[in-house]
Amino acid sequence: MKVLLSWLRDFVDVPGSAEDIAATMSVRGFAVEGVEHLDHDDAVIDFEVTGNRPDCMSVSGIAREVATAFGLQVRRPAVSTALRRAAGQGEGGPALHLSSLKTVERGDIDIVIENPHLCPRYAGAVADVTIGASPEWMQSRLRAAGVRPTSNIVDITNYVLIELGQPMHAFDQARLGGGQIRVRTARPGETLLTLDGKQRELSPEMLVIADAERAVAVAGVMGGGDSEVTSDTKTIVFESAHFDALSVRRTSKALGLKTEASMRFERGTDPRLPVTAMERACALLEMIGGGTSRGTVVDRYPERIEPTVLKLRRARIAGLLGVTIPDGDMRRVLDALGFALREAAGGWDVTVPTRRVDVTREVDLIEEVARHCGFDRIPATFPALTVAPPPVDPRISRARSLRAVAIGQGFSEAVTFGFTSAPAAEAFATGDPVVSIKNPLSEAFAVLRPSLLPGLVESAGRNVRRGQRDVQLFEIGNRFMQQRGESQAIAFVWTGAGRPQHWSERPRDVDFFDAASLVSAIADSLDATIEMRPLTAPPSFLIAGQAAEAVASSRESSDAVATPVGLVGRLTAQVAESLGLPAEVPAYVGELAIDPLAQFRRSTLKAVAPPRFPSVDRDISILIDDTIAARAIRETVRSVGIEPLAALHEFDRYAGKGIPDGKVSLSLRLTFRSPDRTLTDAEVQRAMDHVLAALRGRHGAVQR
Amino acid sequence: MKIRLRPSFFPYTEPSAEVDISCHKCGGTGCAICKQTGWIEILGSGMVHPAVFEAVGYDPERVTGFAFGMGIERVTMLKYGVEDIRLFYENDIRFLEQFPSL
Numbered sequence: 001m002k003v004l005l006s007w008l009r010d011f012v013d014v015p016g017s018a019e020d021i022a023a024t025m026s027v028r029g030f031a032v033e034g035v036e037h038l039d040h041d042d043a044v045i046d047f048e049v050t051g052n053r054p055d056c057m058s059v060s061g062i063a064r065e066v067a068t069a070f071g072l073q074v075r076r077p078a079v080s081t082a083l084r085r086a087a088g089q090g091e092g093g094p095a096l097h098l099s100s101l102k103t104v105e106r107g108d109i110d111i112v113i114e115n116p117h118l119c120p121r122y123a124g125a126v127a128d129v130t131i132g133a134s135p136e137w138m139q140s141r142l143r144a145a146g147v148r149p150t151s152n153i154v155d156i157t158n159y160v161l162i163e164l165g166q167p168m169h170a171f172d173q174a175r176l177g178g179g180q181i182r183v184r185t186a187r188p189g190e191t192l193l194t195l196d197g198k199q200r201e202l203s204p205e206m207l208v209i210a211d212a213e214r215a216v217a218v219a220g221v222m223g224g225g226d227s228e229v230t231s232d233t234k235t236i237v238f239e240s241a242h243f244d245a246l247s248v249r250r251t252s253k254a255l256g257l258k259t260e261a262s263m264r265f266e267r268g269t270d271p272r273l274p275v276t277a278m279e280r281a282c283a284l285l286e287m288i289g290g291g292t293s294r295g296t297v298v299d300r301y302p303e304r305i306e307p308t309v310l311k312l313r314r315a316r317i318a319g320l321l322g323v324t325i326p327d328g329d330m331r332r333v334l335d336a337l338g339f340a341l342r343e344a345a346g347g348w349d350v351t352v353p354t355r356r357v358d359v360t361r362e363v364d365l366i367e368e369v370a371r372h373c374g375f376d377r378i379p380a381t382f383p384a385l386t387v388a389p390p391p392v393d394p395r396i397s398r399a400r401s402l403r404a405v406a407i408g409q410g411f412s413e414a415v416t417f418g419f420t421s422a423p424a425a426e427a428f429a430t431g432d433p434v435v436s437i438k439n440p441l442s443e444a445f446a447v448l449r450p451s452l453l454p455g456l457v458e459s460a461g462r463n464v465r466r467g468q469r470d471v472q473l474f475e476i477g478n479r480f481m482q483q484r485g486e487s488q489a490i491a492f493v494w495t496g497a498g499r500p501q502h503w504s505e506r507p508r509d510v511d512f513f514d515a516a517s518l519v520s521a522i523a524d525s526l527d528a529t530i531e532m533r534p535l536t537a538p539p540s541f542l543i544a545g546q547a548a549e550a551v552a553s554s555r556e557s558s559d560a561v562a563t564p565v566g567l568v569g570r571l572t573a574q575v576a577e578s579l580g581l582p583a584e585v586p587a588y589v590g591e592l593a594i595d596p597l598a599q600f601r602r603s604t605l606k607a608v609a610p611p612r613f614p615s616v617d618r619d620i621s622i623l624i625d626d627t628i629a630a631r632a633i634r635e636t637v638r639s640v641g642i643e644p645l646a647a648l649h650e651f652d653r654y655a656g657k658g659i660p661d662g663k664v665s666l667s668l669r670l671t672f673r674s675p676d677r678t679l680t681d682a683e684v685q686r687a688m689d690h691v692l693a694a695l696r697g698r699h700g701a702v703q704r
Numbered sequence: 705m706k707i708r709l710r711p712s713f714f715p716y717t718e719p720s721a722e723v724d725i726s727c728h729k730c731g732g733t734g735c736a737i738c739k740q741t742g743w744i745e746i747l748g749s750g751m752v753h754p755a756v757f758e759a760v761g762y763d764p765e766r767v768t769g770f771a772f773g774m775g776i777e778r779v780t781m782l783k784y785g786v787e788d789i790r791l792f793y794e795n796d797i798r799f800l801e802q803f804p805s806l
Contacts, residue, residue: 031722051713320768363719366718375721376708463797468797471797473800
C-alpha cells in the first residue's frame, strides 16, 4: 500500500520524517518495503499490508494505525457546506469534507438486490457531470498511489478507493437500460465486455450488476464497457456497495481478473462504509468542479450487519503474553483502534468495529494489545516447563545410515521437488494412478511425484548438459501414489564413470553390477537381506535384461513372505531424453522403499566364534548355454547340500575362441566347511560329484 | 547477535511475529545484505492459534503453545554465503560437492 505522506497528514498530524514513521510502523505490524522522496518535502511510504488487514488497504486505515502508534488523534471526514472554497485552497490536498446526502427509497435510480447474501448493501447516487480531466493535485496523489489518472469521474472513484478503502464505480446513466440497477447472478451463457476490452463468459454463480436487461458490471471486480463513462456522459450513477468476500474471490479467480476493487472486496470491506464513501465522492465532485450530485442516495441495506462483541479477560492477556499489561495501556490501544470497551466481570466486553474483519476471537484482541504495546516489552525467558526430548524418529536415524552409504560410494545428495509434470510422472507410475494437484502452480508442477527418479534424472541431465559427464546423485524423500499412498524412499541416478579415473585401473563406465551392488549396500546398512531378481518385463523406464527387482526376505523366519522393495536397472534412452538427460550417456537408476526394507531388519545381530575347522576349496569349470542366469546355477549348487557349503564364487567367465557359439565357460570356486570336523578329501569329492551331476541334469552343463 | 520480534500475520498463530536477527555483515549499521535496515528477517513465529488446538482436540483454554519455523534455504544462504536460491534446486554436483561434511 503506497501512502503519500501529505495525504496521510490529512488524517493525522504525525511528526517526523517518512523514515521515522516507517521505523515505528514496521514494529507495529506494517513492514515498509521502501520510502520514495518527492518534491516539497513529500514522500511515498510503501507499507506491506498483511492479508488479514483489508481495513489498512487505504490511507485512512493506515492513518488509524499511525495515530495509535504515535498516540495521536485521527481526523475523520465530516460534512461541510463550503466545498468549493475548500478546493480552492492552493496546492495542498482537499480537506476531508463530505456532502450530505439524503437517503431515499427511490431516487433517480431504482435499485433491486436479488441476492442479498452476496450483496448485503448497495448504494447508488446520481450526479450531473461535465467530463474532463481532474485537477493536478488529484492526479499527482493518484500517481503517487500507483493509479493512472484518466477522467475526473473515474479519478474520483479511485481517489475514494485509495483514501477510504471503499471500491466505487461510475455508470453512464443514459446507458443503463430502464433506469434500473439489478444486483443478481449471471444468467447461463451471459457475456460481458469488461473495461479492459475483453469479452467475458459469465457463469451463474457469479454476481453481476445489471440494468433492466443485461449485465453491466462484474460485481466487485470490474465494470462493463457498454455502460462506461465517456466524454459525452452527462449523468452518472455512482456505485458504492458491500459484496460477499468469498463470492468476489471466486469470481475474480474464475475470470483470471484481479483489480484494486476485487483485492479489497475479497479480503473483506466495511459494511458501514459505502454511504460515507458516497458522500466523499459527491463532495470531491463538487470540490473539483466536475458536477453536482442530486443530493440523494438510494441505500439498499436489507439486513444491517451488526458489530460483534467479544469477551476480553484480563487473566487471559497475561496468560497468553506472559507479561502483565496495565489496564490503562490496553484501553488506550483498543480505544485508538476504534474498539469500544465496557467493563465486565474479570475484564471487558469489546465491540469490534465492522471494518476489522480479522478480529473474531479474544486472542485477536490480545494481539492488538501486544502489537501496539510493543513486542519488545515482553521479556525473554526460558519456558518454565522442562521436557525430555522425544526419541529420535527411526526414519531419521535410518536416513542417516543410508546417507552415509551413498556418500561413501561417491554420491552427492540431491533435493528435488515433490511436484512434477504429468508426463514425467507417468513414466514412473508403475500402474498406480498419480495424484494430481487441484490447483497447480504450473504444468511443470501438476502432480505429486510417484517416484524420486524423474527429479533425479532431470538433475542428472542438467549436470550432463553443463559438461559434467560423471554424475552420482541420490535422494531420500517421499513419493505419492493414489493406491499405495505416501512412502519414504531412497533413489539414485548414476551416469558416466563406474569408478573414479586412476592409472591403476582401466577407466570404465558404470554398469548394472555397480548399480546392483549399491542397492545391496543400502540394504546392508539397514541390516536387511535382499535378493536381486531379474525382471523379464520391467517397467517402461528400464531396459529389459538390465533390470532387476530387489526383494527383501527374512533370514530368520522362513514363513515371512518375500516382499518387493524396489527396482534397479538401466534407464531407457527414451525416458532419459524426455527428462533432458542425453541418451548417449549410459544412466543407471535405482529406487528402494525404506519402510518395508526396514521391516526385514534382523532383530539382533548375534556373533558366532570363527570356525575351528579348516575349509576346503574346490574349483570346477563348466560349459553351459550363455542364456542361463547366474542365479539359477547358484541355486542348483546350493541345493545339493551333501556337505555344508560356506561360500560360492564365480571367478571366471569366458566365451570366444575355443568355446562353441551360444555357450559360455564358467569357473566356480566352492568352499566347504563343517562346523564339527575337518572334511576329508573323499567327502568333498563326493559332494562335488553331486554338484556336477545336478548341474548336468538341470542345465546340461559339461565339465571342461 | 541481537534479535527482535515484529508483529506479523500467519494463519496458524495468533499473535504472530517475524523474528529478525541483527545483520552479521554490518553488525546493525546497515549494508546491502540487510537492505540498510541492520536487521535480517529469519523466521516466522507466534502463539499457536486456538483454532489449531480445537482442530486437533486440545482445549485452548487449558493449553497454549508457541510455534516457529525458518526457511532452510534462507539460513543456509546466510551461513554459507550462497547468493542465488536457485542453486539449491539445480543439484549441480559442483555446488553439492562443496559440502562434503553435510
